[in-house]
Amino acid sequence: MTATSSVPDLITPTWEYAPAPEARDVVTIRPSHGLFIGGEFVDPADGGSFATISPSTEEHLAEVALAGPRDVDRAVAAARKAFTGWSKLSGTERGKYLYRIARLLQERAREFAVLETLDNGKPIRETRDVDIPTAAAFFFYHAGWADKLDWAGLGPNPRSLGVAGQIIPWNFPLLMLSWKVAPALACGNTVVLKPAETTPLTALLFAEVCQQADLPPGVVSIITGAGETGAALTAHDDLDKIAFTGSTAVGKSIQRQVAGSGRRVTLELGGKAANIVFDDAPIDQAIEGIIDGIFFNQGHVCCAGSRLLVQENVHDLVVDRLKQRLGTLRLGDPLDKNTDVGAVNSAAQLERITALTDTGEAEGATRWELDCPLPERGFWFRPTVFTDVGQSSRIAQEEIFGPVLSVLSFRTPDEAVAKANNTPYGLSAGVWTEKGSRILWMADHLRAGVVWANTFNRFDPTSPFGGYKESGFGREGGRHGLAAYLEPAEVDA
Ligand code: NAI
Ligand code: MG
Numbered sequence: 001m002t003a004t005s006s007v008p009d010l011i012t013p014t015w016e017y018a019p020a021p022e023a024r025d026v027v028t029i030r031p032s033h034g035l036f037i038g039g040e041f042v043d044p045a046d047g048g049s050f051a052t053i054s055p056s057t058e059e060h061l062a063e064v065a066l067a068g069p070r071d072v073d074r075a076v077a078a079a080r081k082a083f084t085g086w087s088k089l090s091g092t093e094r095g096k097y098l099y100r101i102a103r104l105l106q107e108r109a110r111e112f113a114v115l116e117t118l119d120n121g122k123p124i125r126e127t128r129d130v131d132i133p134t135a136a137a138f139f140f141y142h143a144g145w146a147d148k149l150d151w152a153g154l155g156p157n158p159r160s161l162g163v164a165g166q167i168i169p170w171n172f173p174l175l176m177l178s179w180k181v182a183p184a185l186a187c188g189n190t191v192v193l194k195p196a197e198t199t200p201l202t203a204l205l206f207a208e209v210c211q212q213a214d215l216p217p218g219v220v221s222i223i224t225g226a227g228e229t230g231a232a233l234t235a236h237d238d239l240d241k242i243a244f245t246g247s248t249a250v251g252k253s254i255q256r257q258v259a260g261s262g263r264r265v266t267l268e269l270g271g272k273a274a275n276i277v278f279d280d281a282p283i284d285q286a287i288e289g290i291i292d293g294i295f296f297n298q299g300h301v302c303c304a305g306s307r308l309l310v311q312e313n314v315h316d317l318v319v320d321r322l323k324q325r326l327g328t329l330r331l332g333d334p335l336d337k338n339t340d341v342g343a344v345n346s347a348a349q350l351e352r353i354t355a356l357t358d359t360g361e362a363e364g365a366t367r368w369e370l371d372c373p374l375p376e377r378g379f380w381f382r383p384t385v386f387t388d389v390g391q392s393s394r395i396a397q398e399e400i401f402g403p404v405l406s407v408l409s410f411r412t413p414d415e416a417v418a419k420a421n422n423t424p425y426g427l428s429a430g431v432w433t434e435k436g437s438r439i440l441w442m443a444d445h446l447r448a449g450v451v452w453a454n455t456f457n458r459f460d461p462t463s464p465f466g467g468y469k470e471s472g473f474g475r476e477g478g479r480h481g482l483a484a485y486l487e488p489a490e491v492d493a
Helices: 069-088 091-107 109-120 124-145 173-186 201-212 227-234 248-258 283-299 312-326 347-362 413-421 436-445 478-485
Strands: 035-037 040-042 049-053 060-065 163-167 190-194 220-222 241-245 264-268 274-277 307-311 366-369 384-387 404-410 428-432 450-453
Touching: 035 069, 035 201, 060 201, 069 163, 069 190, 069 220, 069 227, 091 109, 091 124, 091 173, 091 201, 109 124, 109 173, 109 201, 124 173, 163 173, 163 227, 173 190, 173 201, 173 241, 173 478, 190 227, 201 220, 227 248, 241 248, 241 478, 248 264, 274 283, 274 413, 283 307, 283 312, 283 404, 283 428, 307 312, 307 413, 312 384, 312 404, 347 366, 347 384, 347 404, 404 413, 413 436, 428 436, 436 450
Parallel strands: 163 190, 163 241, 190 220, 241 264, 274 307, 274 428, 307 404, 384 404, 428 450
Antiparallel strands: 035 040, 035 220, 049 060, 366 384
């Protein structure tokens, strides 16, 4: 059922925008890509490949090499070989390479932004203003740490771990690469990274940046493929560390695989964050934060504010204003600079979102969706809001990973905390209130790795990020993130 009739008429004028497409030709996409192993692009051992497409048009973008176990072997061997030299370089020297990479990402930012938008489907406004600049910021930040590791709180002379196998998802391809590669390299480790199968292109362009920066061969290798390639990497017995971001199911399988091996692991998995709005919150500001919380990046965000908890006495006001504001969002061509909502990343993800939202209605929630036309080709889902959501319903418990918000209400701070924590996850939360003391009390009681106050989805390299419970363990970013790539120094007796 759609509930558009309950929304008051728009009082704000609606604006018509002329098309403002970003130039697509700022990036040249090679028709086929090899694996990046030992500093050069090589053919995969068994010659296989797969296609990556643009989810907004279903256009074929490029063929990408499919790495098998022999390629994983080669990449890990290259990383092992490079480790000796890289880990012995002084922090100052390693820092110089990282600064160089950071500057190259800035110089080539437009190219990266267009490529990310084409391969992923997210709006150019986001790749241009968030993904790419934040990825560069992660390299700058960790470049600064490289020669200061003695002061990271891990004792003098902390040691690098060795070779890291890193697996990243498709929702923030280059940004997740930077969260993994920058701290690993700053701490003297070498890496083999596997990007997601639907979004490999910016990682392969990053490989070119490594060449441009003269990074010693083997310090970074990039192998492409799907789950089987990832599983071959995590099963490799010459890794010292595994870093994974993705689904809880795969995270659990990795945990089982490495149990007893002594290998270090960090897992950053899913979430079902509560965005909590109290009646004294600045409502208009909160509306922007709710929208940013769940409709940013089509809701493909592990820390998305997918459950809105509103204090009961302002519930109707907040929901009405939210729908009004949603009415002004523009969905469509992600390369258009005025687009707010882009394409869903893949047909498989669209299917998952569709299936889960169908259970929402079946379980009695009221569905509202943005009344807008959808492009004919590509994978699209209308921004959707569910009200009358039961706490135990699937749309309140499971990660949908799409532009879908479930609204619940509460009366007291205690009830808000109980409902917010009633989830198997524990990655993030948001609190909207005028009272500083309440923010601190809530942050103390919410079981979430990150708690945002009067804002949402802010990412900064100086701030550690990671979860509790089924959201995984380990932190990325900040001083805490360094600990995931260093061994504290052994103190002589
Ligand atoms: P996924 O966990 O299968 O994929 C993430 C990465 O892991 C990809 O690079 C994939 O190739 C790799 N992978 C898959 N199976 C593997 C295995 N057995 N061993 C090692 N690596 C493996 O996630 P998927 O299927 O793309 O999305 C499913 C759901 O997972 C989403 O609907 C969402 O709820 C959640 N998800 C959460 C993410 C997060 O940021 N926390 C990111 C992506 C998905
Ligand atoms: Mg793609």
